[in-house]
């Protein structure tokens with residue numbers, strides 16, 4: 046599997062070598078056998094029932110990891126150990142070996158940092174995505190009369206949009222004056238990098254902050270973070286990314302790309318459960334910045350934090366942005382999930398991902414192209430694992446038929462379905478079944494409409 | 497048990513009626529029998545071992561609930577149900593009955609609101625204490641050239657201190673110009689209400705915000721929130737409280753007292769575990785305030801939140817301050833612990849508490865007064881359950897001897913020990929044993945020193 050080659054070509058070649066058609070069930074099985082991270086699926090509990098009546102475990106196809114990842118098997122055991130420690134030892138549980146929180150935080154940062162291409166001291170596990178974005182914008186959005194604008198997408202995830210509006214207002218500016226919105230050209234779904242660079246080139250001098258997603262939540266577009274960061278910084282802008290849909294999904298090199306800051310949630314590709322503890326990155330170059338920031342006691346040097354002197358000795362870097370006592374149960378799930386990532390690496394995951402999503406695309410184009418349009422970019426370098434399908438029929442009706450057939454994906458108004466074959470736990474055969482089921486559902490639909 | 501009477505008198509009278517001495521073991525047993533919330537102890541798992549060698553469950557005396565509350569028995573079952581829902585249903589677990597998060601949040605706010613004397617829509621369960629304090633200060637600390645000061649204690653909890661400093665700096669002011677520090681008179685430990693009111697009277701016109709604890713974490717002093725709030729507001733100041741040590745400990749009437757805002761953590765008297773989800777209060781009078789605020793998608797009207805239009809429809813009141821997807825496991829523990837509070841009420845808890853802490857004080861004065869000084873106010877109306885003992889010997893050495901005798905409390909530099917008999921799960925007999933052990937430890941100490 047070679048990530049630099051077009052997955053479609055690779056698939057065609059592999060099928061030929063194996064003497065089968067790319068659309069054959071046998072080919073899916075062959076790809077699963079060749080998959081060298083297939084064993085990781087065993088580390089997760091895959092959803093096994095849609096509702097209480099159905100219990101045939103094998104026929105659930107979970108393609109919704111872009112919304113909520115599945116549960117690492119060891120989560121429960123980490124949690125129970127934690128709960129039992131608290132029950133048996135009361136407050137003493139906090140000083141158990143390996144439990145001293147600053148150390149536990151930092152230990153998890155080592156694994157997390159690998160996923161985003163950062164040094165461990167550039168990453169902190171804390172709060173939630175939107176809270177972290179607020180905290181980092183307190184530092185990195187410092188508007189002046191001539192440079193007060195924020196460049197975001199018009200279709201940014203709502204939380205990011207509200208964060209930007211409210212930060213602008215808190216600094217005494219007006220969103221209508223200070224937001225520059227990027228949107229795709231007419232009749233296009235995807236932002237062109239050239240258009241983004243053009244805005245930066247023309248308006249960069251007035252832009253204080255460029256805030257973009259790593260991967261767009263709706264379209265699945267992967268932004269060229271390296272190029273955008275460089276262009277924006279050349280114009281004197283700060284650059285931050287919302288990596289909710291990028292972390293654990295694609296390779297990131299936040300340090301090398303010189304990204305100023307980033308934040309992400311860990312309930313999607315990091316598989317840490319509903320409302321999991323989030324994360325933040327700040328580049329080492331800002332380690333000792335004197336920017337405004339909102340400080341809490343957890344940002345104080347861990348070794349003297351409990352001396353309670355009220356003389357702040359702020360930890361350098363992103364650790365100085367930690368605010369509160371970390372949530373113990375939340376860290377347990379992260380520990381379980383990061384241990385799985387530690388068995389592989391993002392390059393290996395991404396290689397499978399490009400082939401797996403390429404296979405999904407290939408089958409969709411072969412079998413259902415007359416009913417759908419894929420709005421996610423065709424170029425594997427411009428997308429992660431998720432494909433967004435624009436349907437010719439009401440997406441919510443198609444979606445509920447898929448659900449009845451035990452497929453879990455999600456629907457986005459007005460008429461899109463997001464399908465995320467997550468390489469850590471999705472098999473090629475799952476993708477094969479999914480496309481067959483989708484084909485049947487769509488054909489059925491067409492018949493009914495014709496009648 | 498009558499909360500308006502001095503507990504010492506009540507105890508003496510009860511002992512007389514029962515024909516025993518107040519210092520007799522039998523008296524402790526008698527008080528436990530009379531305790532009409534004694535049955536609640538069964539709803540908790542009390543710490544049962546200090547280390548792996550020791551397993552005699554009965555002889556652990558847990559007096560550290562002011563630091564970390566003990567575990568509600570049903571926590572594990574709520575958590576396992578939640579984990580199993582996620583494992584079995586993947587993302588569908590979020591739409592299970594009773595699990596739709598806005599509803600779950602709001603349901604828990606009903607119970608929480610009772611504990612602080614608020615309407616449910618004045619309370620939100622979210623983030624952590626220090627993050628909430630930052631978010632509320634974004635709204636309620638809006639300094640001007642003539643009114644930019646914040647009144648806090650010099651000995652405020654470090655996080656509050658750093659929060660105040662960093663908020664002042666973010667607004668372009670200097671902590672050294674804008675902080676007014678309250679401290680006790682020379683050779684006193686406790687702030688006098690009259691002195692606080694005096695500062696407010698004299699300097700109130702320049703004070704933007706009065707930020708005090710409900711109960712001081714070190715001394716255990718309960719502030720007269722009603723009186724302070726009224727005086728400060730009369731001078732045009734905003735008033736906020738850090739209720740970390742007050743919630744679940746004393747009766748609060750945040751609504752009636754017209755407190756502007758408050759926040760608290762839930763791992764002390766609310767018993768929701770290390771780094772539990774925190775809470776915030778904002779008075780209804782500010783429901784539709786137009787103050788600056790930091791907004792996230794969870795503040796958007798729950799019924800249209802997922803329409804993803806980026807047209808903000810902010811929830812009124814404190815719910816508009818919610819930022820992120822709530823943490824599911826965190827809410828599980830809160831659900832378990834608030835269900836226990838729902839079986840009683842703060843008046844009943846407080847009645848027991850006044851007697852229980854009065855009993856602790858009475859025994860300490862009877863048995864160990866020559867070795868210790870109690871710095872917590874004597875007046876039950878000026879303290880919660882915790883007593884802080886200043887020791888004549890190094891507190892950490894006394895503390896480690898207590899630990900060896902299976903007493904869990906905590907030590908605070910330089911020479912104090914904090915003892916919190918939490919009425920929800922502490923028996924009179926526990927207090928009795930504790931004072932006996934402390935007496936033996938201190939006597940032993942004295943002997944060694946003399947030798």
Ligand SMILES: Cc1ncc(COP(=O)(O)O)c(C=O)c1O
Pocket residue numbers: 341368369370624625626627653655656709713738740741761774
């Ligand atoms: C009085 C007081 N305020 C603030 C805090 C900080 O709480 P958190 O770390 O949850 O923000 C604590 C924590 O113990 C506290 O006791």
Ligand SMILES: Cc1ncc(COP(=O)(O)O)c(C=O)c1O
Pocket residue numbers: 173174175176202204205258262287289290310323792819820821
């Ligand atoms: C792209 C993106 N940004 C931000 C968020 C908000 O995350 P949180 O609620 O954890 O702050 C999400 C949540 O799904 C998201 O998908």
